[in-house]
Amino acid sequence: MDNVDEIKRKINIVDLVSSYLTLKKAGKNYKACCPFHNEKTPSFMVSPEKQIWYCFGCNKGGDIFSFVEQIEGLDFVGALNLLADKVGIVLEKGNFTKKSEKDRFFQITELSARFFHFILTEHKGGEIAKRYITEKRKIKDKTIRDFMIGYAPDNPTILMDYLIKKGFSKSDLEKLGIITKSYKGNFVDKFRDRIIFPIKNTNGKIVGFGGRIFREVKGMTLPKYINSVQSDIYDKSSVLYGLDQAKEAIRQKDLVIIVEGYLDVITSHQAGVKNVVASSGTALTQRQVEILSRYTSNIAFCFDSDEAGQMATKRAMEITQFSDINVKAIKIEGAKDPDELILKDPSLWESFSSNPMPIIDYYYDSLMKKNNLAETTEDKKKISQEFIPVLSHLYNDIEKAHWIKKISYDLAINEKYFIEALNKVEKSKNQVFNKKDSEEKTEDNFSKIKISKEMLLLAMVVLYPFKIKELIEKTNIEDIADVLGKNVYNIILEWHNGNKEKEINVEYIKNKIEKESHAKIDLLFFLALNFFDGISEKDILIDIDSLMQDLIKKRKDKRRREIEFELVSIDKTKDKEKIKILLRELQNLI
Numbered sequence: 001m002d003n004v005d006e007i008k009r010k011i012n013i014v015d016l017v018s019s020y021l022t023l024k025k026a027g028k029n030y031k032a033c034c035p036f037h038n039e040k041t042p043s044f045m046v047s048p049e050k051q052i053w054y055c056f057g058c059n060k061g062g063d064i065f066s067f068v069e070q071i072e073g074l075d076f077v078g079a080l081n082l083l084a085d086k087v088g089i090v091l092e093k094g095n096f097t098k099k100s101e102k103d104r105f106f107q108i109t110e111l112s113a114r115f116f117h118f119i120l121t122e123h124k125g126g127e128i129a130k131r132y133i134t135e136k137r138k139i140k141d142k143t144i145r146d147f148m149i150g151y152a153p154d155n156p157t158i159l160m161d162y163l164i165k166k167g168f169s170k171s172d173l174e175k176l177g178i179i180t181k182s183y184k185g186n187f188v189d190k191f192r193d194r195i196i197f198p199i200k201n202t203n204g205k206i207v208g209f210g211g212r213i214f215r216e217v218k219g220m221t222l223p224k225y226i227n228s229v230q231s232d233i234y235d236k237s238s239v240l241y242g243l244d245q246a247k248e249a250i251r252q253k254d255l256v257i258i259v260e261g262y263l264d265v266i267t268s269h270q271a272g273v274k275n276v277v278a279s280s281g282t283a284l285t286q287r288q289v290e291i292l293s294r295y296t297s298n299i300a301f302c303f304d305s306d307e308a309g310q311m312a313t314k315r316a317m318e319i320t321q322f323s324d325i326n327v328k329a330i331k332i333e334g335a336k337d338p339d340e341l342i343l344k345d346p347s348l349w350e351s352f353s354s355n356p357m358p359i360i361d362y363y364y365d366s367l368m369k370k371n372n373l374a375e376t377t378e379d380k381k382k383i384s385q386e387f388i389p390v391l392s393h394l395y396n397d398i399e400k401a402h403w404i405k406k407i408s409y410d411l412a413i414n415e416k417y418f419i420e421a422l423n424k425v426e427k428s429k430n431q432v433f434n435k436k437d438s439e440e441k442t443e444d445n446f447s448k449i450k451i452s453k454e455m456l457l458l459a460m461v462v463l464y465p466f467k468i469k470e471l472i473e474k475t476n477i478e479d480i481a482d483v484l485g486k487n488v489y490n491i492i493l494e495w496h497n498g499n500k501e502k503e504i505n506v507e508y509i510k511n512k513i514e515k516e517s518h519a520k521i522d523l524l525f526f527l528a529l530n531f532f533d534g535i536s537e538k539d540i541l542i543d544i545d546s547l548m549q550d551l552i553k554k555r556k557d558k559r560r561r562e563i564e565f566e567l568v569s570i571d572k573t574k575d576k577e578k579i580k581i582l583l584r585e586l587q588n589l590i
Contacts (some may be wrong), residue, residue, distance in 0.1 A: 007087060013063070034057050037055070056453055102232060108178065109207060119150060120195075126153070147269075150195075154193035177208070191226065193217075197210040209228050210228075210235075211227070223237060229308050242277045246442055251582065258292075259302050259337070263339045268338055273349060300328040300329060303329075328356055329358070368383065391407075398564055462505065462506070464537075473553075484513075564586070566582060
């Protein structure tokens with residue numbers, strides 16, 4: 001038995017998942033609200049018999065290793081190490097060449113961090129840097145220890161010589177960005193005469209470093225920060241600085257605050273606001289948002305008040321627009337960033353961080369200030385050009401209507417011009433999405449199969465055909481978004497309206513569709529049968545009814561949004577009768 005099999009034998013998936021989520025028994029299986037997307041109706045299923053999990057809401061699934069990878073933001077080797085430690089298994093390094101290399105890399109980063117920390121805290125070579133940290137930046141000794149802050153001496157090879165004596169190769173040090181080639185072609189330490197901030201993954205292992213200058217160098221203009229390179233242990237798109245120390249506070253407060261710099265995180269923690277992370281010197285990524293969504297569905301951004309900060313805010317809005325995340329912003333006054341504010345008065349940061357505002361309000365206010373509060377025609381043009389595309393990303397049409405009225409009033413321009421501009425942007429965006437969807441439909445990639453709640457409902461009524469009549473009466477084909485789902489719905493409809501001598505089942509469905517889709521149908525019914533196996537028929541029928549109600553609600557919500565936007569767009573003086581009809585329909589949808 002190898003290590004992987006032994007870990008699987010020792011860890012029950014129900015016990016593992018229940019240490020992260022609250023599971024409820026559902027026949028032979030268990031249910032919960034998915035930790036990987038925001039939902040109110042449980043779609044996340046765990047099968048103790050099969051030792052697997054699957055979510056019908058976001059279409060993710062797998063075994064104990066994939067669950068830990070997803071929930072902790074680790075790769076397979078990281079998940080393997082975490083689970084091995086949990087059950088006291090010593091991994092056989094010979095079986096994992098890649099793991100052996102990564103272990104070596106982690107040893108290098110750990111030793112490097114200890115070296116930097118020792119120089120700052122105990123060696124006379126770090127005295128000036130220590131004074132800067134403690135006296136100017138007001139960082140306490142405990143905080144220095146907690147974040148393992150260090151100092152890289154102004155010596156071209158001191159760390160490299162130390163690590164080579166420990167038995168590590170220059171090749172490994174170069175891969176991690178610990179050393180780099182100088183203009184002369186020889187290797188030198190990358191970090192020199194800088195304050196060092198070790199960067200850790202969610203498991204608390206050091207994956208890289210950020211280095212900050214703290215004093216001027218005559219005749220040279222150096223970058224304020226330099227960071228470790230991308231490596232096998234450091235994926236910049238998924239690591240968030242401080243998350244290893246912040247995740248419990250994030251869960252408790254159900255909010256994560258994203259700031260820009262290492263010192264923002266550090267001084268915030270020192271001030272008692274610990275649900276704070278930074279994006280490690282890179283622009284915020286979708287992957288980082290996905291990782292944070294495992295701990296909370298509420299994200300508040302607090303970026304610098306300069307131009308770069310505004311760009312970061314817009315980027316944040318763009319990458320969170322399609323997620324189930326409540327996005328807010330923290331507006332601070334009297335300082336350019338949290339670190340500066342905390343240096344003045346930590347209680348102010350505590351107050352500001354407790355009162356985030358909707359991010360679109362923050363962005364709009366900033367946009368108005370940047371463009372002189374729309375004093376000139378050119379100012380109004382710039383505000384409109386920047387804000388209308390942002391407005392097009394809003395999901396709620398009531399919110400869109402609010403902003404159309406507000407920008408119309410603030411810029412003293414008739415609403416209809418903003419509505420026309422918004423419609424043009426949305427039309428252009430839909431054309432791009434339709435083209436993308438068309439391209440994706442031509443791909444036959446089994447690994448990209450997704451099982452939606454709609455498809456699950458169709459599978460369940462095939463398995464319980466006496467529910468088909470109710471499905472046909474309460475829904476229609478337009479309620480189904482998936483192309484394959486529409487085909488299956490039509491097959492079910494034809495069977496219901498036609499000759500029912502043949503039993504409707506998996507094979508009946510497969511005989512009616514192209515062979516290219518057979519694998520998807522097999523997977524759909526396999527998952528449906530597996531996760532509902534052992535549940536009483538009464539509970540299954542309750543689940544079918546719930547899935548049907550979700551489909552109906554989705555249709556009503558779509559129509560409600562269409563009506564709300566139409567009410568905003570029409571002429572209220574000329575279309576009174578139409579307004580009455582729309583309002584009556586809207587009332588019936590509520």
